[in-house]
Amino acid sequence: MIFDFEALSKKDRYKLVVSTVVPRPIAWMVTQDAEGRINAAPFSFFNVFSNDPVVVGIGVGARGMGGEEEDDFKDTLANIKATGEFTLCLVSEETAQAMNVTAADYPPGVNELEKAGLTTAPSAKVKVPRIAESPVALECRLWQMIPIGGHNLVLGEVQAVHVRDDCMLDPARLYVDTPKLGLVGRMHGAGWYARTTDRFEMPRVTAEQVEARRKG
Ligand SMILES: Cc1cc2nc3c(=O)[nH]c(=O)nc-3n(C[C@H](O)[C@H](O)[C@H](O)COP(=O)(O)O)c2cc1C
Structure with a gap:
């Protein structure tokens, strides 16, 4: 079945794309306004796009994303x-659950972390604090902002990463106990999520190995 995006409303295109491009990691963003008031919200239009420099991208919609209004x-x-x-x-x-609370549409200046019963810990390279309860936090500076229709793609350069102590297998060799982080991803619909506990291992193969297997 093919769905022609030219013939669909913005809402229907959104529905199809968020139900198929899954699971998406969740960027739980902490920011501060010019007066230093803290704000937090989750964004699943998110990934990492480069490793030198390390740049992450987050798609932030207008209020009412998924609907028709772009105010x-x-x-x-x-x-x-x-x-x-x-x-x-x-x-x-x-x-x-706490992340979900911070997605509620509070007016500017309201600290969603307090509403969710969360606390902050200081950052090292940026003024904005991080969520203390989160097992991983990336400190970022804005690299570039790219308008895409009603969205803005925020590209941020990562300055430092915090990993919870008990989730490091070998700090000297930078080995992270990734399964222990217990991270979740966003799935389809309004409220489906996925755990990262159901894994399988598949080492990379060389062209020679593929050819050898094909020849039997
Ligand atoms: C799991 C999850 C993922 C979300 N992903 C996005 C997203 O990628 N882009 C977006 O604009 N809003 C997204 N939202 C909605 C925002 O979190 C919500 O609009 C929030 O109120 C924005 O807060 P702010 O006005 O304090 O920035 C998501 C919500 C949830 C629960």
Whole structure:
């Protein structure tokens, strides 16, 4: 079945894309306004796009994303425009409920982390704090902002990463106990998520190995 995006409404295109491009990691963004008031919200239009420099990208919609209205900026975007900084925390199953609370549409200046019963820890390279309960936090400076229709693609350069101590297998060799992070991803519909516990291993293969297998 093919769905022609030219013939679909914005809402229907959104529905199809978020139901198929899964699972998506969740960027739990902490920002501050010009007065230093803290804001937090999750964004699943997110990934890492480069490793030298390390640049992450987050698609921030207008208020009412998924619907038809495109009126104003979300607080996260307004704050990044004002300060050029953010921290990006990753969401574990333990913090998933709290993450969901921070997605509620509070007015500017309201600290969603307090509403969710979360605390902050200081960052080293940026002024914006990170979510203390999150097992991983990336400290980021704005690299570039690219308008895409009603969205803005925020590209941030990672300055430092915090990993919870007990999730490091060997700090000297930078071995992370990734399964222990217990991270979750966003799935389809309004409220489906996936755990990262159901894994399988598949080492990379060389062209020679593939050819040898094909020849039997
Ligand atoms: C799991 C999850 C993922 C989300 N992903 C996005 C996203 O990628 N882009 C977006 O604009 N909004 C996304 N939202 C909605 C925002 O979190 C929501 O609009 C929030 O109120 C924005 O907060 P702010 O105005 O404080 O920035 C997501 C919500 C949830 C629960």
